[in-house]
Amino acid sequence: MARKLMNIGIMFGLAAFAVTLHAQGRGVRLLDTQAGRPGKVVKGAPYSADVSNQTTRMLADGNTIRQTSSGRVYRDSEGRTRQEPSLQTLGSVAPGGNVPQLAFIYDPVASASYVLNLMTHAATRTVWPQASAGGPVNLNRPARPEQASTKRESLGTQVMAGLVADVTRTTQTIPAGQIGNSQAMAVVSERWYSPDLQVVLYSKRSDPRAGETVYQLTNISRSEPPAALFAVPADFQISDAKPRMGPPGGPR
Numbered sequence: 001m002a003r004k005l006m007n008i009g010i011m012f013g014l015a016a017f018a019v020t021l022h023a024q025g026r027g028v029r030l031l032d033t034q035a036g037r038p039g040k041v042v043k044g045a046p047y048s049a050d051v052s053n054q055t056t057r058m059l060a061d062g063n064t065i066r067q068t069s070s071g072r073v074y075r076d077s078e079g080r081t082r083q084e085p086s087l088q089t090l091g092s093v094a095p096g097g098n099v100p101q102l103a104f105i106y107d108p109v110a111s112a113s114y115v116l117n118l119m120t121h122a123a124t125r126t127v128w129p130q131a132s133a134g135g136p137v138n139l140n141r142p143a144r145p146e147q148a149s150t151k152r153e154s155l156g157t158q159v160m161a162g163l164v165a166d167v168t169r170t171t172q173t174i175p176a177g178q179i180g181n182s183q184a185m186a187v188v189s190e191r192w193y194s195p196d197l198q199v200v201l202y203s204k205r206s207d208p209r210a211g212e213t214v215y216q217l218t219n220i221s222r223s224e225p226p227a228a229l230f231a232v233p234a235d236f237q238i239s240d241a242k243p244r245m246g247p248p249g250g251p252r
Contacts, residue, residue: 041108042079042197042198043077043078043079045075045077045196046075046077046225047074047075047197047199047220047222048072048073048074048221048225049072049218049219049220050070050071050072050217050218051071051083051216051217052070052215053069053070053214054066054067055210055211055213055214056211056214057210057211057212058211065211069085069086071083071086072084075225076224076227076229077224078109079109080106080107080108080109081105082104082105082225083104084102084103085104100117100118102115102116102117103115103116103118104116107230111127111129112125112126113126114232121237122236123232123237123238124238124240124241125238125239126240126241127240149172149173149174149175150170150172150173151170151171151172151173152169152170153168153169153171154166154167154168155168155190158192160194161201161217161218161220162220163220164194165192166192166194166195167192168190168193169188169189169190170188170190171187171189172189173185173186174186174187185208185209186208187206187207187208189203189205189206190202190203190205191203197222199217200215200217201216201217203215
């Protein structure tokens, strides 16, 4: 089981965007990270924070399903990132299994990402192609054409955790009959984005099919995290893996 989770972790380059971890046929939102190599490196804006995701779904029989995941994120002034999902979050991927404590590091300076098993002192390293003179390597899937039924609006600026955030709302209307629905449906997303840190501080998505999902950063510190967080400890055994060149999961 530990090996299986380790292999899953190889696919994650961490840059504080959305990821879905799949194992044993189950999809679980871990942290706000993007699968694959991040396409954007943010320098000069270090921070650390707790991150949480909560999904609430109301069933027709009156039941409520509530799923949560949490972790800790770090970024240094050079754009290196580290994410530490909680053991409870990892346990939801493989219930009943011997779940290792993992940490994920992305180092744009070395153009490499690492999956650290903190229990066995093992690390898996993936080295990514160096960026060309024209800019960073783009491993993201092409953007979808804009939907005519999508409306975006600015809700102005707000302050959250001492940071100014640009707040936007996106409403996507699914016409009646498009997916077998008898009436039109609206999927509404709200996003609080910090231009200073260049991260999403808070987001909420309400979808009549999937329920409500809330993502939030809390306990934000803008101090430089310790450099040791972004390096593989000397007593860890490092093995190499090939980079996954396929299209990554979409960012938030």
